[in-house]
Amino acid sequence: MVSRPAYEPPTASADGPPARHTGTIIAGCLAVCLAQIGLVLPAAINGVIQRSLQTSGAELTWISDAFLVPAAVLALTFGVLGDLYGRKKLLVGGALLAAVGYAVSATSDSAAQLITGQALSGIGAAALFPASLAVITASTPTPAARARALASWTTALSLGALIAPLLSGAVVEHTSFRWAFAATGVLALAAAAAAWLLTGESSAPEGRSLDWPGQITIGLALLALLYGIIQGPSDGWGSAPVVLSLVAAAVLLAAFIRVENSSASPMLRLELFRIPAFAASAAMAVIGMFGFLGGAYDLSIRLGVIQHQSPLQSAVPFLVIQGITPFIWPLLVRLLHSVGPGPMLVTGFMSLAVAQLWLREVPIHETGLVPLLGPLVLNGVGFGLVVAAITAAAVNVVPPSLTGMASATTSLVRDLGQTLGPAVVGAVALGLATSRLTDGLAGAGLTPAEHGTATAVLEAGGPIALHTAELGPLSAKLSPFTERALADGYNAGLVLTAVACVVAAAIAAVFLGVRARGGDEGRKPEARTAEAEGVRP
Numbered sequence: 338m339v340s341r342p343a344y345e346p347p348t349a350s351a352d353g354p355p356a357r358h359t360g361t362i363i364a365g366c367l368a369v370c371l372a373q374i375g376l377v378l379p380a381a382i383n384g385v386i387q388r389s390l391q392t393s394g395a396e397l398t399w400i401s402d403a404f405l406v407p408a409a410v411l412a413l414t415f416g417v418l419g420d421l422y423g424r425k426k427l428l429v430g431g432a433l434l435a436a437v438g439y440a441v442s443a444t445s446d447s448a449a450q451l452i453t454g455q456a457l458s459g460i461g462a463a464a465l466f467p468a469s470l471a472v473i474t475a476s477t478p479t480p481a482a483r484a485r486a487l488a489s490w491t492t493a494l495s496l497g498a499l500i501a502p503l504l505s506g507a508v509v510e511h512t513s514f515r516w517a518f519a520a521t522g523v524l525a526l527a528a529a530a531a532a533w534l535l536t537g538e539s540s541a542p543e544g545r546s547l548d549w550p551g552q553i554t555i556g557l558a559l560l561a562l563l564y565g566i567i568q569g570p571s572d573g574w575g576s577a578p579v580v581l582s583l584v585a586a587a588v589l590l591a592a593f594i595r596v597e598n599s600s601a602s603p604m605l606r607l608e609l610f611r612i613p614a615f616a617a618s619a620a621m622a623v624i625g626m627f628g629f630l631g632g633a634y635d636l637s638i639r640l641g642v643i644q645h646q647s648p649l650q651s652a653v654p655f656l657v658i659q660g661i662t663p664f665i666w667p668l669l670v671r672l673l674h675s676v677g678p679g680p681m682l683v684t685g686f687m688s689l690a691v692a693q694l695w696l697r698e699v700p701i702h703e704t705g706l707v708p709l710l711g712p713l714v715l716n717g718v719g720f721g722l723v724v725a726a727i728t729a730a731a732v733n734v735v736p737p738s739l740t741g742m743a744s745a746t747t748s749l750v751r752d753l754g755q756t757l758g759p760a761v762v763g764a765v766a767l768g769l770a771t772s773r774l775t776d777g778l779a780g781a782g783l784t785p786a787e788h789g790t791a792t793a794v795l796e797a798g799g800p801i802a803l804h805t806a807e808l809g810p811l812s813a814k815l816s817p818f819t820e821r822a823l824a825d826g827y828n829a830g831l832v833l834t835a836v837a838c839v840v841a842a843a844i845a846a847v848f849l850g851v852r853a854r855g856g857d858e859g860r861k862p863e864a865r866t867a868e869a870e871g872v873r874p
Contacts, residue, residue, distance in 0.1 A: 358476045360535035362486055364528075365469040366493035368428050371528040372462040372469070373497030374504070374521055375404055375435060376755065379455075380633060380655055382505045382648050384641025385514050386451070387805060394799035396448045397642075398567050398763040401634065403455035404462065405756035410559045411463035412749035413605055414552050416471070421547070424468040424475070425536040431464030432529035439522030443515045454518065461525070466752065475539035484674040484729070488666055491725040495662030498655070506652025514648075548603055550596045555605075558589035559753065566760040569768075605746060615743070617848035618730040622747060623754040625686055625723055625841035631758030631834040632693045632716070633658070635766070635827045642801055643823050644704050653706060654713050661717025662724075669725045678726035679849030685722030686842035692716040693835035701824040719838075727751070730849060758834070765833060766826035770800040773822040781818055787811050800826070 379386065379401050387397050419427045438457030445451040473490055477483040505517040565582035572579050597603040610616040633655070640651040662669075672681050692715035699708050727747070778791055790811060794803045804819035806812065 358537065361472050361476045361537045361539075362489060364428060364532045364535040365473045366489055367528045367531045368432060368465045368469040369490055370493040370497035370500070371432060371435065371521075371525055372408075372465040373494045374501045374524065375439075375458050375462055376408070377498045377501035377633075377655065377659075378505050378517060378521060379404075380502060380505075380637040380651075382509050382514050382517060382641065382651070383637050384645060384651065384805075385509050385648055387642060387801065389514060390445075390448045390451065391798075391802075392448045393797075394763065394767045394801040395568060396452070397801065398759055399452050400448065400455060401759045402563065402567060402756055403452040404459035405752060405759070406560065406563050407456055407459040408463045408466060409563075409749055409752035409756045410556045411460060412467055412752055413555060413746065414547075415464040416467045416746070416749075417547055417552075419464075419468045419471055420540055423538045423540045424472045425532060425538045427464040427468035428472070428532035428536055429529050431461040431468065432525050432532060433461070434458075435461030435465070436522045436525035436529070437461075439518045439525060442518035443522060445515065458525075463752075465528075467747075467749075470747070472536060472539055476537060481674060485670050487729050488669040488673060488725055491669060491721065492663050492666045494724060495659050495721060499659035499663070502652035502655035502659075506647075506649040509648035548597075548600055551593060551600060551603060551605065554589050554593035554596055558586050558593055561589060562586035563756055563760055566757065566764055569764050609743065609746070613848050614730055617844050618727055619746065619750045621682060621686070621730075621841045621844050622727050622750040623757070624837050624844070625682075625689070625727070626751050626754030627758045627761065628686075628693070628754075628834040628837035628841065629689055629716075629720055629723070629758070630755040631762040631837070632689070632696070632831060634759040635762050635830045635834065636696065638766075638801075638823075638827055639701070642805065643701060643820060643827070645805075646704060650704075654709055657706075657710070657713040658717040658720065661714065662721035665718070665721055669721060672722075673725060673729050677849070678730040679845055680851055681722045681726035682730070682845035682849060683842050683851050685719040685726065686838045686845060688715045688719030689723070690835045690838035690842065692719060693831045693838065697828045697831040697835075701820060762827070762830035762834065766823070766830045767799055767801070768826070769829050770822040770826035771795065773825060774800055774803065774818060777818050777822065781814065783811075783814065787814070791815060 383397060383401075386392065386400060390396075392400070415427055415431075435458045438454045438459070438461060440454070441457060442451050442454030445454055470490060473486045474483065477486040504520060505514070508514075508517045508520060561582045565579045565586065568582075569579050574580075594607065597605055597607050610619070636654060637651065640646045640654065641648070692712040695712040695715065696709070699712070703709075774795055778788060778795075781788075781791075783791065790808065791803060794806050794808070798806075800819060800823055803815065804823055808815070
């Protein structure tokens with residue numbers, strides 16, 4: 338089944354004259370750029386953070402996911418708040434809260450404080466992601482204008498991911514990792530000022546309420562799910578806290594569905610998922626973004642932790658990946674308007690899948706950029722196509738009055754997928770690496786004392802701690818074993834992310850189609866409306 342966009346002709350604009358529209362788009366792009374910088378920031382400096390704070394594998398995963406978890410958990414909540422009280426307020430408030438979080442991170446002297454700072458910044462990003470998209474879609478009701486604006490939003494998001502490794506790598510090359518967070522805090526203040534001065538206010542309060550039962554159940558469900566996945570490798574999948582958290586996640590998710598079905602003013606109108614294109618977009622966002630960010634996290638561990646590359650060296654591959662989208666911005670505009678999201682998503686997800694498998698085949702001892710160029714370029718092209726098209730596929734099939742809800746839902750499922758990426762890849766990789774090392778240490782030719790030391794470090798901190806520990810001559814003996822075990826573990830993670838991208842491509846092919854739209858269809862609003870799909874504005 339192939340679903341087409343449903344547009345309504347513009348009536349009166351709430352955002353004022355064209356100059357205000359332009360300012361709104363600029364501010365929205367700055368906001369999502371800031372949010373994406375925070376999301377990608379730790380990637381190039383994971384190795385430095387691990388060595389500076391002596392973190393375990395689980396703590397290293399939490400440093401990335403402490404930002405992503407609130408971004409996923411609170412996306413719908415902030416979507417409602419933006420609809421009720423105005424998206425401009427969310428842009429300003431989210432940027433300011435992010436600045437506070439970066440100040441906490443910049444002064445951290447422990448993994449716990451850094452995780453706390455990341456969580457505060459993630460709450461700010463939870464407001465910025467949906468609000469930035471909602472203000473842009475609200476100010477561009479026509480297909481052509483929206484295509485240009487969504488391409489700009491995607492480019493800004495990719496630009497943030499481009500700036501992050503350059504910023505963190507360059508700063509940390511010459512000083513502490515803390516200064517990378519301090520510099521991002523300054524950017525957050527600049528984004529808050531831009532949002533205050535440039536953004537036109539928009540809202541859609543009709544039929545919206547805070548729906549506290551829905552907010553609480555979905556928030557706790559996602560938090561319980563992610564806790565169980567992240568802590569599984571270190572605590573044990575059969576441990577009481579992990580099992581209880583996964584069971585609680587299932588129960589709370591069922592409760593959320595029941596609450597939303599019975600609520601007079603739900604935070605998420607579940608009938609939106611009766612629109613095939615919207616439901617497919619949500620599924621693709623979770624699965625596909627899991628594949629993309631899981632692969633990016635895998636690459637960051639390869640470069641910074643396994644290979645011990647410098648922050649600037651680790652940043653270069655991410656610059657290649659994220660540098661593609663700004664260069665193909667005109668192409669994204671044309672494709673969104675004339676080809677449609679279906680072919681873009683199929684091509685993008687398949688590019689990501691091939692990139693992950695290609696990266697897996699690059700030997701772990703290869704530290705140069707040239708052997709990685711092929712998978713890096715494919716990753717960049719795939720990311721640009723996917724993010725632009727998946728956003729358009731979701732927000733273009735709902736009535737204008739529901740674009741705020743659709744934007745928040747898109748942010749939630751995208752951020753959930755991105756959060757699951759490092760969590761699941763880390764769980765699979767660390768679990769496999771631990772098993773390999775547990776079996777392999779017995780045949781490593783170690784003395785009983787050396788074996789006891791290695792086993793104690795492995796049990797206390799996991800395979801990453803054993804690989805990076807300063808144990809004198811013992812480290813030299815262990816290095817081939819720890820490197821191979823970690824490489825095998827994270828290569829298994831790449832297979833998992835590639836399969837996820839193939840599944841997302843299949844969903845896009847079935848529900849959105851693989852054929853390009855005709856010229857007239859690409860230029861004119863569609864006749865079919867969301868009401869025909871069973872959804873009323």
